[in-house]
Amino acid sequence: MDRFLFLTFGGLSTGAVYAAFALALVLIWRAARVVNFAQGAMAVATAYVGYAVASATGSYWVGLGAAVLAGLLLGALVERVLMRFVGHANPLNEVIVALGLVLLIQAVLGMVFGNGYRPAAAPFDTDALTLGGVAALSPYDLWVLGAVLVVVVLLALLFTRTPIGLRMRAAAFAPEVSRLLGVDVSRMLTLGWALAAAVGALAGMLVVPTGLGLHPHAMDLVFVVAFTAAVVGGLDSPAGAVVGGLLVGLILSYVTGYLGPDTTPLAVLVLLLAVLLVRPGGLFSSARARHV
Amino acid sequence: MTGVLEVEAVSAGYGPVPVLRDVTFAVPAGTIAAVLGANGAGKTTLLRTLSGLLRPAGGRVRFDGADLRGVRVERLVRRGLAHVPEGRGVVAELTVEENLRLGGLWRSDRADARRAQDEVYELFPALARRRRHAGHQLSGGERQMLALGRALIARPRLLLLDEPSLGLAPKVTAQIMALLRRLCDDRGLTVLLVEQNVRSALSVADQGVVMSLGRVVTAAPAARLRDDDQLRHAYLGF
Numbered sequence: 001m002d003r004f005l006f007l008t009f010g011g012l013s014t015g016a017v018y019a020a021f022a023l024a025l026v027l028i029w030r031a032a033r034v035v036n037f038a039q040g041a042m043a044v045a046t047a048y049v050g051y052a053v054a055s056a057t058g059s060y061w062v063g064l065g066a067a068v069l070a071g072l073l074l075g076a077l078v079e080r081v082l083m084r085f086v087g088h089a090n091p092l093n094e095v096i097v098a099l100g101l102v103l104l105i106q107a108v109l110g111m112v113f114g115n116g117y118r119p120a121a122a123p124f125d126t127d128a129l130t131l132g133g134v135a136a137l138s139p140y141d142l143w144v145l146g147a148v149l150v151v152v153v154l155l156a157l158l159f160t161r162t163p164i165g166l167r168m169r170a171a172a173f174a175p176e177v178s179r180l181l182g183v184d185v186s187r188m189l190t191l192g193w194a195l196a197a198a199v200g201a202l203a204g205m206l207v208v209p210t211g212l213g214l215h216p217h218a219m220d221l222v223f224v225v226a227f228t229a230a231v232v233g234g235l236d237s238p239a240g241a242v243v244g245g246l247l248v249g250l251i252l253s254y255v256t257g258y259l260g261p262d263t264t265p266l267a268v269l270v271l272l273l274a275v276l277l278v279r280p281g282g283l284f285s286s287a288r289a290r291h292v
Numbered sequence: 293m294t295g296v297l298e299v300e301a302v303s304a305g306y307g308p309v310p311v312l313r314d315v316t317f318a319v320p321a322g323t324i325a326a327v328l329g330a331n332g333a334g335k336t337t338l339l340r341t342l343s344g345l346l347r348p349a350g351g352r353v354r355f356d357g358a359d360l361r362g363v364r365v366e367r368l369v370r371r372g373l374a375h376v377p378e379g380r381g382v383v384a385e386l387t388v389e390e391n392l393r394l395g396g397l398w399r400s401d402r403a404d405a406r407r408a409q410d411e412v413y414e415l416f417p418a419l420a421r422r423r424r425h426a427g428h429q430l431s432g433g434e435r436q437m438l439a440l441g442r443a444l445i446a447r448p449r450l451l452l453l454d455e456p457s458l459g460l461a462p463k464v465t466a467q468i469m470a471l472l473r474r475l476c477d478d479r480g481l482t483v484l485l486v487e488q489n490v491r492s493a494l495s496v497a498d499q500g501v502v503m504s505l506g507r508v509v510t511a512a513p514a515a516r517l518r519d520d521d522q523l524r525h526a527y528l529g530f
Binding site for chain 1: 365377382383385390395442
């Protein structure tokens with residue numbers, strides 16, 4: 001029972017990071033109908049920036065801010081100079097360009113920072129606190145859960161309560177009609193990419209200190225897991241991304257805990273396959289909305 | 293004069309195939325012009341060209357004397373031109389309220405945007421009852437009211453309407469036509485109306501512009517098109 005609780009808490013904490021990552025994927029999917037396969041590499045790049053700034057200034061928080069800011073800029077840049085010019089005729093076009101971007105980012109990071117592992121310090125203790133004899137969450141886990149929760153709430157408020165959020169949703173659902181109503185759709189698209197990359201940057205900063213370390217390929221498996229989480233929840237649904245992320249985090253935690261860490265990557269793929277076979281739209285799919 | 297639309301020798305198309313050829317007509321301020329013609333005559337393409345969704349290959353579109361060439365689509369609404377596209381253009385995923393708010397977001401006069409929104413609810417009580425419903429839950433008639441109401445929130449001087457009667461009950465169509473007439477007479481709104489439903493369009497329009505295979509074959513007062521049997525037979529086929 002103790003072990004089950006321990007694995008549950010651990011799963012929720014890593015699941016929160018997957019949720020944030022999946023949310024970043026969903027944001028871009030909703031805005032541009034592109035699965036951003038470069039999300040992981042972009043997050044690593046911003047994490048490098050974040051930890052470089054953190055070690056230069058001595059403050060994790062300044063580094064975190066720098067990483068999120070770098071995410072905003074990188075996202076906008078990728079959309080403005082690259083994705084904008086990719087033809088939409090074939091959905092594979094964007095995937096190929098994104099994969100190319102992954103290679104580019106990883107090569108540049110290797111050239112600038114070297115390909116070795118760099119330790120990344122966590123701002124809080126990563127040892128689990130024991131509650132009534134059960135090893136539960138560490139202070140760092142609590143920070144991760146809290147940070148992701150705040151981001152989710154802020155995004156929800158942005159999209160449902162603000163004029164800019166209304167513009168972004170309208171631009172994503174009906175670009176032509178939105179333009180006729182005076183919405184600068186192209187700017188909304190850039191903003192969507194910027195926001196998504198900033199959320200990805202935060203997720204990257206959160207996941208790196210949890211034993212991953214910082215290296216150009218740090219996010220490769222995390223990306224696959226986050227993609228699975230997004231598919232589980234439904235690529236169209238922000239709520240689905242959060243639930244999917246937590247769910248996948250829990251499942252992987254149990255698999256790792258009871259079956260051993262070697263099976264984890266396999267479990268991710270099995271889960272992805274199962275969801276695609278049984279419910280390809282994801283748990284929260286809202287395909288009905290477009291049948292008008 | 294406000295709301296005058298002048299179309300001069302406009303040609304446009306998709307790819308190398310021209311759909312519009314040398315289209316010329318004018319709509320005086322405060323009047324309704326109905327663009328009539330069979331499927332494929334280029335009526336929708338005409339509206340899309342006027343609102344900049346499609347770049348004209350040649351010719352000129354002037355609105356209140358100003359050339360619209362090179363004006364970005366999203367700026368046109370700020371100049372007083374509203375386009376209700378084919379298929380009504382309600383954003384299905386947004387609620388009625390959100391659709392209406394969207395129509396007024398660009399306006400700096402927030403108070404008047406709110407006032408305009410309340411006016412739409414007064415004009416169409418059915419929408420007021422369904423404020424929180426998503427666009428895809430509305431009936432065809434409600435969607436048309438929403439699209440039209442949303443365009444009115446911009447307080448346009450020129451309204452481009454693509455097939456407002458499509459799929460609507462005759463009674464609803466008549467209501468919408470009567471509303472257009474009232475907006476013209478009371479507020480001086482200029483309307484360019486694309487219609488398949490020739491009778492209902494001519495019943496409300498001042499002018500009929502008949503198109504065939506991308507050209508304007510005749511532009512005449514609506515009353516003449518309605519009453520002159522020869523004209524009607526020749527151009528409208530009934």
